[in-house]
Amino acid sequence: MSDNIIETSGLTRSYGDICALKPLDLHVPEGEWLSVMGHSGSGKSTLMNLVGGLDRPSAGSLRVGGADLLALSEDGLARFRRESVGIIFQQHHMVPYLTAVENVMMAQYFHSVPDEAEARTALERVGLGHRLKNRPGELSGGEQQRVCIARAIINSPKLLLGDEPTGNLDHKSTVMVMELLKELRAEERFTIIMVTHNQEVAAWGDRTIYLDDGVLVREERMSS
Amino acid sequence: MIAVKLIPHLLSWFGIVLILLRGFPKRRSVVIATSIAGFVIGVVGAFLLLRVLTGSVGFVIITSVLGMCFLFLWGVSVAAIYSRAGRGVTTGWGVRLVSTPLCAGSVTAISGIVAGAVCSCTLPAMDSTLMNLAMLGSISGALAYVLAYAALAVEKRISHSFTVSPSGMISAVVALQLFSSSSIIRLDLFSPLSMKVMKFAHDFVHQFMESMLIPDHVFVWSYLWRYIGLLFGKEIGFWGGMFIWFTPVLLVMCAVQYERLPSVAHIRQGAERRKLLAAAIRQRRLRLVVPFIALLIFTAAAYQSCYPNVEYWDPKPIVVTATSSGEIIIPMKSDIDLEDGKLHKFLFKQGGKEARFFVLLGPAAKLTVDLDACAICKPDGYGQADGTVICYYCKTLIPLETVGKPGGCNPVPITFTEKKDGVHIDALTLINEWTNTVQSTTKGKEGGK
Numbered sequence A: 001m002s003d004n005i006i007e008t009s010g011l012t013r014s015y016g017d018i019c020a021l022k023p024l025d026l027h028v029p030e031g032e033w034l035s036v037m038g039h040s041g042s043g044k045s046t047l048m049n050l051v052g053g054l055d056r057p058s059a060g061s062l063r064v065g066g067a068d069l070l071a072l073s074e075d076g077l078a079r080f081r082r083e084s085v086g087i088i089f090q091q092h093h094m095v096p097y098l099t100a101v102e103n104v105m106m107a108q109y110f111h112s113v114p115d116e117a118e119a120r121t122a123l124e125r126v127g128l129g130h131r132l133k134n135r136p137g138e139l140s141g142g143e144q145q146r147v148c149i150a151r152a153i154i155n156s157p158k159l160l161l162g163d164e165p166t167g168n169l170d171h172k173s174t175v176m177v178m179e180l181l182k183e184l185r186a187e188e189r190f191t192i193i194m195v196t197h198n199q200e201v202a203a204w205g206d207r208t209i210y211l212d213d214g215v216l217v218r219e220e221r222m223s224s
Numbered sequence B: 001m002i003a004v005k006l007i008p009h010l011l012s013w014f015g016i017v018l019i020l021l022r023g024f025p026k027r028r029s030v031v032i033a034t035s036i037a038g039f040v041i042g043v044v045g046a047f048l049l050l051r052v053l054t055g056s057v058g059f060v061i062i063t064s065v066l067g068m069c070f071l072f073l074w075g076v077s078v079a080a081i082y083s084r085a086g087r088g089v090t091t092g093w094g095v096r097l098v099s100t101p102l103c104a105g106s107v108t109a110i111s112g113i114v115a116g117a118v119c120s121c122t123l124p125a126m127d128s129t130l131m132n133l134a135m136l137g138s139i140s141g142a143l144a145y146v147l148a149y150a151a152l153a154v155e156k157r158i159s160h161s162f163t164v165s166p167s168g169m170i171s172a173v174v175a176l177q178l179f180s181s182s183s184i185i186r187l188d189l190f191s192p193l194s195m196k197v198m199k200f201a202h203d204f205v206h207q208f209m210e211s212m213l214i215p216d217h218v219f220v221w222s223y224l225w226r227y228i229g230l231l232f233g234k235e236i237g238f239w240g241g242m243f244i245w246f247t248p249v250l251l252v253m254c255a256v257q258y259e260r261l262p263s264v265a266h267i268r269q270g271a272e273r274r275k276l277l278a279a280a281i282r283q284r285r286l287r288l289v290v291p292f293i294a295l296l297i298f299t300a301a302a303y304q305s306c307y308p309n310v311e312y313w314d315p316k317p318i319v320v321t322a323t324s325s326g327e328i329i330i331p332m333k334s335d336i337d338l339e340d341g342k343l344h345k346f347l348f349k350q351g352g353k354e355a356r357f358f359v360l361l362g363p364a365a366k367l368t369v370d371l372d373a374c375a376i377c378k379p380d381g382y383g384q385a386d387g388t389v390i391c392y393y394c395k396t397l398i399p400l401e402t403v404g405k406p407g408g409c410n411p412v413p414i415t416f417t418e419k420k421d422g423v424h425i426d427a428l429t430l431i432n433e434w435t436n437t438v439q440s441t442t443k444g445k446e447g448g449k
């Protein structure tokens, strides 16, 4: 077919009367870094949830990595989430009483079996080799988000979704996280879709789309 | 009636074919063909065997074959656990052997013959005319054909993730066979097994005591005897039997549980490596299902053996007295026929003492006189069914062939003389034997040993 990892046509999601996402046609080539911008309530998170298999569309077609998400059963969708996507949120969603390395091992456990050595290596790769045994509360916001990145990519997903991952970070931490993502993408070659409010963060991507009230209003390619 | 009786046996056979089909996934046609052939051979062969050989020889042969199957399971389970536990044990040739058509064919054929033979034992009396044989052959062939293809249809519907290891397969097949045979009293293995264990324990302790002269030893404290006493109880037979009965399938379960996982170290990508590992672990867990079912079937077989579902012949004792010379004389033929092969109970009463005994013509046309009690249980007496007598207290089945021999839960034999006018028994000997036996088994605690 094509090298598009994501292909949607007429993708729609409505909550009763509210149409959070109006019919959307979107193609994302494999390996692209796509930034998604828009006002609050414009449907960005809705789009991310659909693409990540966390939610099902009301209408339209949605293919991710060759799989038709509408045709998948609940089990199939769960497997898709486990094996094909990694997600980073604004809040870290880590288990507070587990250490960093244990939080990463959790993701391994839900995917297959835990492997501590591999989890350590992953944390070392995001520059947290010295914070392995710390709990989330003992880490700074930037460090927490880096644990989340390690956790999101531990199962080698083809697609990494970020829903305002830097929303809570200061400038310095944001740059660190962005640089880390760029580095990891160069090695692992996954596709990134990142929601952000910050023009500067969006500029790290290859392309930016703008949503307004559930409609794709504008698209902008970054000059690299 | 006969059809109802056959149902559990046919279901067991169905299960066996199902497991064999899963156990030899690449040899389905071999399994189907040999299962049908084996079953027919088993039915017809056992039918002839039971009619050509007199007495219980036919049953003994079939029981021995069942026993050998069980021993084979023991061998397989030990080999399985050894190949898991031992380092550097090469199992490659074993795996190759199992996947040959010859192996699939012979395992299936033997299973079929045994299952057919067990089914054959439930058939009613029929003459072995050519006509009957041909009918039997074609009916069993048709049955086996239908069951084999039904099993094939079911097997195709069972998820492919359920695999079975060779040892798991053997344990389930043997379990089903023993379950099927345990409902036929004369083919039952568990009760004779526990009885043998009990006898062995008795003989062992006896020999040991004798050679060590322990009873005379001043350092043996009396409480030690309480523990030695345990070795004489019926529990030793039961628990020993349970141990021998369940160990192989438990070993197989251990072997599957500790099966080595495939090496995944060469796969660089962590997620991929872990996924393969998780799949292997899941598969191994599913492979435990069949041995676990086998464990349940073994339990059912042991239960069926301990609580057999049969009616016993148990006549009311006839009161007899002694002559002035102190002899009890029971005529061969009066109201009852001593030589009809049935248990005949008598109650001897004299001077406030009494003793219960029975007279029985064994399968080898040999008369025996025995107390209606054994040396180890409370004297609840015996009933007779289907080539055995049963001790009502411990539910041990004693084949008629061994009635008249002392030991274990066998009825205590009494010396007698056979004369023209009947069986002569010395009243004093009888009373003494009864008193000694009953005293030793009911002494001290309620309910005997």
Ligand SMILES: Nc1ncnc2c1ncn2[C@@H]1O[C@H](COP(=O)(O)OP(=O)(O)O)[C@@H](O)[C@H]1O
Pocket (backbone or CB within 6 Å): A015, A018, A019, A020, A038, A039, A040, A041, A042, A043, A044, A045, A046, A047
């Ligand atoms: N579970 C829900 N039930 C009802 N309405 C919802 C739900 N989730 C989101 N919405 C609505 O859908 C619209 C888009 O929401 P969202 O995708 O979260 O916006 P964004 O992430 O761009 O801020 C909003 O108007 C929101 O109120």
Ligand SMILES: [Mg+2]
Pocket (backbone or CB within 6 Å): A044, A045, A163
């Ligand atoms: Mg949002």
